[in-house]
Amino acid sequence: MQEKNVYVFSSRWGGNSKSYWKHCIENNVVFINNEHDSVTNFPEIARGVKKGDIIALRDGQKMYAVGIANNDAQVKNVLSGKPLFDSNDEIKSYGIENHVNAVYVTVYKWYTLTGEDKNNFNLQGLQDRVILIHEEKYNNTRKHIMEIYKSQLEGSMNNNEFKNNIESLLTNNYNLILTGAPGTGKTYIAKQIAAKMIFGEDISLDEIEKDENKKNKFELQYKFVQFHPSYDYTDFVEGIRPATKNDDTYGFKRKDGTFKDFCIKALKNYKSIISENDVREFCEYIKTEIKAMGKFSIKGIGGDNVSPICKIDINDNDVRVEVNTVNHHCFTKTYLELLKLYDNYKDYINSNNQTYQEFVQTYNMPNGQHTYMHGFLHAMYKYFNKSFVFVIDEINRGDINKILGELFYAIDLGYRGEKGKVKTQYQNLVESGDVFENGFYIPENVYIIGTMNDIDRSVESMDFAIRRRFAWYEINPNKTSEEILKNLEIDNYVSKPDEKSYKILEKLNECISGKDENGKVIDKDALGEMYQIGASYFLRLDKYFNKENENKNESIKNAYQKLWDNHLKGLIYEYVRGKKSGSEIFDKIKNKYDELIKKINTENHSNATK
Numbered sequence: 001m002q003e004k005n006v007y008v009f010s011s012r013w014g015g016n017s018k019s020y021w022k023h024c025i026e027n028n029v030v031f032i033n034n035e036h037d038s039v040t041n042f043p044e045i046a047r048g049v050k051k052g053d054i055i056a057l058r059d060g061q062k063m064y065a066v067g068i069a070n071n072d073a074q075v076k077n078v079l080s081g082k083p084l085f086d087s088n089d090e091i092k093s094y095g096i097e098n099h100v101n102a103v104y105v106t107v108y109k110w111y112t113l114t115g116e117d118k119n120n121f122n123l124q125g126l127q128d129r130v131i132l133i134h135e136e137k138y139n140n141t142r143k144h145i146m147e148i149y150k151s152q153l154e155g156s157m158n159n160n161e162f163k164n165n166i167e168s169l170l171t172n173n174y175n176l177i178l179t180g181a182p183g184t185g186k187t188y189i190a191k192q193i194a195a196k197m198i199f200g201e202d203i204s205l206d207e208i209e210k211d212e213n214k215k216n217k218f219e220l221q222y223k224f225v226q227f228h229p230s231y232d233y234t235d236f237v238e239g240i241r242p243a244t245k246n247d248d249t250y251g252f253k254r255k256d257g258t259f260k261d262f263c264i265k266a267l268k269n270y271k272s273i274i275s276e277n278d279v280r281e282f283c284e285y286i287k288t289e290i291k292a293m294g295k296f297s298i299k300g301i302g303g304d305n306v307s308p309i310c311k312i313d314i315n316d317n318d319v320r321v322e323v324n325t326v327n328h329h330c331f332t333k334t335y336l337e338l339l340k341l342y343d344n345y346k347d348y349i350n351s352n353n354q355t356y357q358e359f360v361q362t363y364n365m366p367n368g369q370h371t372y373m374h375g376f377l378h379a380m381y382k383y384f385n386k387s388f389v390f391v392i393d394e395i396n397r398g399d400i401n402k403i404l405g406e407l408f409y410a411i412d413l414g415y416r417g418e419k420g421k422v423k424t425q426y427q428n429l430v431e432s433g434d435v436f437e438n439g440f441y442i443p444e445n446v447y448i449i450g451t452m453n454d455i456d457r458s459v460e461s462m463d464f465a466i467r468r469r470f471a472w473y474e475i476n477p478n479k480t481s482e483e484i485l486k487n488l489e490i491d492n493y494v495s496k497p498d499e500k501s502y503k504i505l506e507k508l509n510e511c512i513s514g515k516d517e518n519g520k521v522i523d524k525d526a527l528g529e530m531y532q533i534g535a536s537y538f539l540r541l542d543k544y545f546n547k548e549n550e551n552k553n554e555s556i557k558n559a560y561q562k563l564w565d566n567h568l569k570g571l572i573y574e575y576v577r578g579k580k581s582g583s584e585i586f587d588k589i590k591n592k593y594d595e596l597i598k599k600i601n602t603e604n605h606s607n608a609t610k
C-alpha cells in the first residue's frame with residue numbers, strides 16, 4: 001500500500017457544549033480557521049492535505065474520529081462548498097464570523113472512535129492545532145491511526161473508487177462487460193452501478209427497496225435479463241407472438257421485446273432539444289420538490305453538494321432562484337436565457353477541451369453565480385436526460401449475434417441515437433404512431449452492462465466484432481470479498497482480523513492464482529487468476545455454522561470443512577480436470593485451505609461469549 005499522509009486536527013471554534021467536531025462529522029466536512037497565527041503554522045500544514053490522506057480529529061486530550069480526505073484542501077469562505085451551517089446565528093454560536101476564510105476539506109467517510117480505539121492514543125506532546133505526523137515522537141499516534149484506517153476505512157474507500165472507475169467507464173463507452181471468476185458479485189455490482197447512474201450518487205439497494213418513490217424510479221430506469229441458449233431476437237428486440245382478437249379468437253401480432261420496450265421508456269425520458277416551456281416545466285418541478293423536501297439539492301462544479309435552492313419564483317417570462325446561504329445568493333433569468341445557457345452547457349459537458357471557466361467567461365456570469373448556475377444547469381440536464389441502465393446477466397450464455405440481429409450496428413458507441421437507426425426484421429409491421437415506426441435506434445440515455453465468467457467455455461463464442469463494441473472490466477475477487485462478506489456472522493467469533501473469511505479467501509486465491517497481494521508471481525505452476533474463487537461461495541459458511549455450540553473453534557472449523565466438501569472441492573476438481581499435474585495442483589490448494597482453517601481461533605475474543 002502506498003504510504004498515506006496522516007494529519008491530526010485539533011482546532012476548535014467556540015466554547016459551547018455542542019462539539020464542533022461532531023457537527024463536522026455529521027456533514028462530512030472539516031473547516032480549519034485560516035487566520036494568521038503567530039505561534040504555529042497550522043494553516044500552511046492544513047493546506048497540504050491531498051485527496052486520500054488520513055485525517056484525525058482531536059478534541060482536547062481525546063481523539064475523536066478518523067476519516068479520509070475526499071478532495072485536496074482548499075481555502076474558502078466558511079459558507080462556500082458543502083454547507084456546514086444553517087444560519088448566521090449558528091455560525092456565531094461557535095464564535096465564527098461569516099466572512100472568515102478557512103481551510104476546507106470534504107471527507108469521504110468518518111470512523112468515530114470508541115472503546116479501545118480511543119484509549120490506544122498517547123496524545124501528550126501534541127500541542128499544535130494541525131500536525132502532519134511524521135516526526136519520531138508521534139510514531140505511536142500515527143501507528144494507531146493507520147491501524148484504524150486499515151481496519152475500518154481503507155476497504156470502503158477503495159470500494160468507492162472501484163465503483164467510480166466502473167461508472168466512468170460505462171458513461172464514456174455506453175456498453176460495458178464485467179468479467180471475473182464465478183461468485184465475485186458481478187451481478188450485484190452491476191445493480192449498484194445502475195443505482196449510482198440513476199440517482200446520481202451512491203445509494204444502497206436496501207435504501208431503494210425501503211423507499212417507495214425511489215423504488216418506483218429505479219424500476220422504471222433499470223431492467224435485468226439473463227441470457228441463455230433459448231433466448232433469441234424475438235425475446236430481445238421484437239417478434240411475432242400469439243394474441244387474442246376482439247372476438248376471442250386467436251391470431252398473431254408483432255410484439256416488442258424486452259430491450260425495445262425498455263428503449264421506448266428511455267426515449268420518453270430523453271430530450272435532445274428542449275423549449276422554453278420545458279424550462280418552465282423544470283422550474284415547476286423544483287418548486288414541487290422544495291414544497292415536499294424544504295429544499296432542492298444541487299451539485300457544484302467539483303461534484304459535491306453545495307448550498308441548496310431554497311426558493312424559486314416562477315413568473316410569466318422569467319424565474320428567480322434563491323440559494324440557501326447567509327447572503328441568499330440568487331439569480332433571475334428569462335426562460336429564453338436559461339434555454340440558451342442550457343444548450344451551451346450541454347456542449348460544454350460533451351466537450352473534451354472546454355473548461356467550465358471558459359464556459360463561464362463566454363456567457364459572462366457574475367461572481368457568486370458560477371457554482372449555483374452550474375448546479376441548476378446540471379440538475380436540468382439530469383431531469384431531461386434520465387439514465388436508463390439495462391443489465392444482461394450471463395451475456396455469453398446466449399447466441400449474442402442471433403439475439404442482437406441488426407442491432408449489431410446500432411449498439412456501437414459511435415451510432416447511438418438516430419444516426420444509428422436500423423430497419424428491424426419486422427419493420428413493415430410496426431404500427432403508425434410508434435416512436436420507432438421509421439426504424440429502431442438505441443437512445444443516447446441507454447447504458448448496457450453485461451456480466452460473464454472468465455472461465456465459462458462459452459466465452460469463446462463471442463467474436464471480436466462483438467468484443468470491440470464493449471468496454472471490459474475485470475472484477476478481482478479481492479476487490480469485492482470484504483463487501484460481500486461484511487455481514488457474515490461466523491466472523492464475529494474469530495480472534496484476529498486475518499482470520500476473517502475474506503482474509504482466508506484472499507490467501508486461498510493467492511495459492512490458486514500463483515500471485516501475492518502485490519501481483520508478484522509466487523508460483524508459476526499455479527492455475528492462474530481467472531480460476532480464483534468468488535466471495536459468494538463463502539456466504540454458505542453461516543448456513544453450516546452452529547453458533548449454539550459452546551466450542552466455537554470446533555463449530556467454525558466444521559463450517560469451513562463442509563464448505564470445502566460440499567462446494568469448493570467439486571469446483572477445484574473441475575478446474576484441474578484434464579490438466580497436466582492436475583492432482584498435484586488440487587492437493588496444493590487443499591493443503592493451503594486446511595492450513596488456513598487450522599489457524600482459526602476464538603480465544604479471548606470479545607464476541608466469542610455472546
